[in-house]
Structures are given as C-alpha cells and as structure tokens.
Amino acid sequence: MNRVMPRLFLFCTILLLWPLLSQNTVWAACTDTEESLRTYITSAKSPLDPIEGIWSLTYTRTIYDSSGKQVSRKVHQDLFRVGIKRAGALFDGCILTASDAKLVGRGIGQFQPTSTPGAYLFKLAFLPTGASAKAVAGITSKRLLSFVIAVPKEQVKHEMGDKYDNNQITTSYQLLRLFPLSKGGAAGVLSGSGFAIAENGMIVTNSHVVNGATRIRVKGVEGNFSRTYSARIVAEDARNDLALLRIDDPGFSKFSPIPFGVRPQIAQIGENVFVLGYPLRASMGDDIKLTNGIISATSGVRGNLTMYQISAPIQRGNSGGPLFDAQGNLIGIIRSKHSEAENASYAIKATHLVNLIETLKDRFPLPEQNAVAGKPLPEQVAALRQFVFIIEAFR
Structure with missing residues (x-):
C-alpha cells in the first residue's frame, strides 16, 4: 500500500495539471534548462522583461456545484520550476524541473504583454476537447505571477464524466520568482x-x-x-x-x-x-x-x-x-x-x-x-x- 500511494498521488497531480501542460502544438516542447536560462539572464545585454526568469509553480484547484457552492479545494505546492523567456513579441513558459522527468521540457504556454505594465494575456487549449480559455496574468511587488483559469464547460464535462451536474472548476496559479531578484527582493x-x-x-x-x-x-x-x-x-x-x-x-x-x-x-x-x-x-x-x-x-x-x-x-x-x-x-x-x-x-x-x-x-x-x-x-x-x-x- 505504501508503494502504491506515492504513484497514485503523482498520477492525480499530473491529471489535474494536464489542462495546463498538454496544450495544442502552437507551443512546442522547449529545450531550455535551468542552467541555460540562468546564463541567458545573467549575460543579457538589454533589460529583461519583468516576466523573464525562473519561477516556482503552485496551483489551487476548486470545484463548485451547480449553485456555486464550493465542493472541494486542493492546493498543490511548489510542484515545478518554470522558466519564462522572450520569444519574439511573446514569452514562452517551460518546465525546467519536475518530480516526473517526463514533464521536463514541456511548454506551459505563451504570455502576451498588454498595455498595462506587469500584466500579460495567457491563453491555453485543453485536450482532448479542444476548448480554450484565457486569463490575465499579473506580476505583483511580492515576486508573484498569478492568474486564474475558469475551466471551460466542455472540459469540465469531460473530466467529471457521469458525476457532472453543472459543476464549475477554477484553477488558480501562483508562480514565485526564484531568479533573478533585485536588491529589494522584487522585480519589475x-x-x-x-x-x-x-x-x-x-x-x-x-x-x-x-x-x-x-x-x-x-x-x-x-x-x-x-x-x-x-x-x-x-x-x-x-x-x-x-x-x-x-x-x-x-x-x-x-x-x-x-x-x-x-x-x-x-x-x-x-x-x-x-x-x-x-x-x-x-x-x-x-x-x-x-x-x-x-x-x-x-x-x-x-x-x-x-x-x-x-x-x-x-x-x-x-x-x-x-x-x-x-x-x-x-x-x-x-x-x-x-x-x-x-x-x-x-x-x-x-x-x-x-x-x-x-x-x-x-x-x-x-x-x-x-x-x-x-x-x-x-x-x-x-x-x-x-x-x-x-x-x-x-x-
């Protein structure tokens, strides 16, 4: 039993994160490592965008019933290290380290700058339904990059199967900046x-x-x-x-x-x-x-x-x-x-x-x-x- 539980937990963790990790082929697998990203950051000759860097990912998944009452809420702390790097006019997100080696090198999506400093448009597509969702991701003075995804109805139906009863699911993501840090501990x-x-x-x-x-x-x-x-x-x-x-x-x-x-x-x-x-x-x-x-x-x-x-x-x-x-x-x-x-x-x-x-x-x-x-x-x-x-x- 003790051997089964860690594997079961890992499987459930991957399943909950699958909508974020398994996006359509617009965002291909990335080749950056933590070492190569640190080198890119420290050797940059022009100012970096505030979103560029290495982040620790935490997410909270909340399920609501048809009346809007919260049914369940799970927090998954510091599961991955994510790197974000400029790719033309956009910024690519990439998993640098994870407990499951198969997830390393997966793209998590792209961030598009907005007219508001520190705010970015994040868009993802869900498999296998093809449903898409958008969120505004914002950087705060406390080194956090955060955004909330409202899972589309088609995807909720797929994930809940026979248990679906007009439920709603939201996933709140928080990324804590690990590198680089300014003298005051905040960036941007x-x-x-x-x-x-x-x-x-x-x-x-x-x-x-x-x-x-x-x-x-x-x-x-x-x-x-x-x-x-x-x-x-x-x-x-x-x-x-x-x-x-x-x-x-x-x-x-x-x-x-x-x-x-x-x-x-x-x-x-x-x-x-x-x-x-x-x-x-x-x-x-x-x-x-x-x-x-x-x-x-x-x-x-x-x-x-x-x-x-x-x-x-x-x-x-x-x-x-x-x-x-x-x-x-x-x-x-x-x-x-x-x-x-x-x-x-x-x-x-x-x-x-x-x-x-x-x-x-x-x-x-x-x-x-x-x-x-x-x-x-x-x-x-x-x-x-x-x-x-x-x-x-x-x-």
Missing part, C-alpha cells in the same frame, strides 16, 4: 495610485510606492490613459509613508482647477467616506474603482494616531490614492489594509500631508474651493476621477 513595476494636489503638476502618493524607483510614470491625467508622463520625487516623509511627485515632462502644462478641498481637521468615527484608486490592475483593468464605508476608528494599527481605520475595502494598487469625506474633501491618503481582519483598511490623515508641504522650500497653496460639495456621489466621482492617477514605479 510597482503600480499604485496618486492624485493631484496643485495645478503645477504636484501629485501625492505613498512613499513605499515610489521609494527606490529608477523611473516614475503617471497615467490617467485628465482621464487620458493612452498618454503617460514622467515624474520625479520632490519630497518624502518615509515615517508617514507619504511622497510628493511633480510631473517633469515637456508635454505637460498644468492640471485643470482641482475640484476638492483639503480637510486637515480630524474626522469623526461614523463619518461616511469613499476611496478612488486603481487596485489589482492586472486582473481588474485600468478603469478607476470606487469603494465606500465609514471611519471605523481615528487611530490605526496598534493605536497609531497618524492614521484612520476605515471600512471601505482596498486592495493592492490602492496605495497612495485619496480618501474623501461625504462632501468630497480630502481627509486622508490610502496606505494599507489589515491582512487578518475583514473591512479594516488604513489611511494617513491629511494633516500629515499638510505638514510635509509646509517643509518645502517652494511651498504651494492647497486647493481651497470644493466644487463637488453637496452633489450626489456619482457626480462627485465624475469630477474627482480626472485628478486620480495610476503611478508606475520602475525598479
């Missing part, structure tokens, strides 16, 4: 949010979004996402996780009049608030996202008085975005969320932004006129979104 582009604070091109974001960046880009100015602007750091307050940027680009003149005011006075528990930003762009896209809630506490983690706790949900990518009160006044800057609590997010109080601006040699006046006060939320968002931007920090 970090995407956050930011907002205009003065017509002369001054922008607010979090220090952790831009600290250490070799290049900073701003997207979404006046709602135009096809145009990007270069920016530089003017001032930082690392203790309070704040940074002031200024657009430094010959194509930029100035922002339109800023429609919100800044409210440095402390908000009260129970006040309604809302957040604008660009979270999880790789999977959620570049359209601005609105979440709302209340001030849950006038202190942050461990009673930190520099922050608010709010119930408005935030995600990775919201960092540096604005927190508004019900009248559209800026009262905070989004910083983080609690990883172990529901609906517990944190924002730096606006008074610390005011203090940072006052330390500048070339101080500028804060927005004073609130043009959105008293308007319905949709009208407020329509006006404010033109001044909330995507911040891309290249490392």
